[in-house]
Amino acid sequence: MQGKPRPAATVQEALSRMDRYVALGVIGQQEVAQLLGLNVTDLTCLGHILGAEDTPLSAGDLAELTKLTTGAVTGVLNRLERAGYASRRPDPADRRRVRVVADPEAAARVFAVYEPFYARLGAVFAEYSPEEIAVIADWFGRAAAEVTAHLDRVRAGELGPLKR
Secondary structure: OOOOOOOOOOHHHHHHHHHHHHHHHHHHHHHHHHHOOOOHHHHHHHHHHHHHOOOOEEHHHHHHHHOOOHHHHHHHHHHHHHOOOEEEEEEOOEEEEEEEEEOHHHHHHHHHHHHHHHHHHHHHHOOOOHHHHHHHHHHHHHHHHHHHHHHHHHHOOOOOOOOO
């Protein structure tokens, strides 16, 4: 597909559109989590578990991906197990560790919620050339790294409201 001409946009306009997309994403995640009987943190962790596919994550992997403490991840995994979304299995390479796998039926329920949205986004991507999609993918990857760096600074107490 050939990319089509698009109106010019400033960095500020792009950031404003990104802010709107992120805000809608936060609301959407809350609604999907509620629909599935989860909280947003648990849904986020479940997303990472599902994304790992044939390489199950350890609790430590989840802590690193989400920037949660290992104690918080234990709570998440307990809730996901009770709700039937995931289970812990011994790590075949190290029996002291566990790996987390998604329940196939639960995964199907999650995919049923997200598939229509991803199909719509796929239709949007179809309007872009492969080169444009590469730029979009590059931007998202680089932006995610910047979000991670910013969160690290927030969590380290380097940023925040001014003390009065």
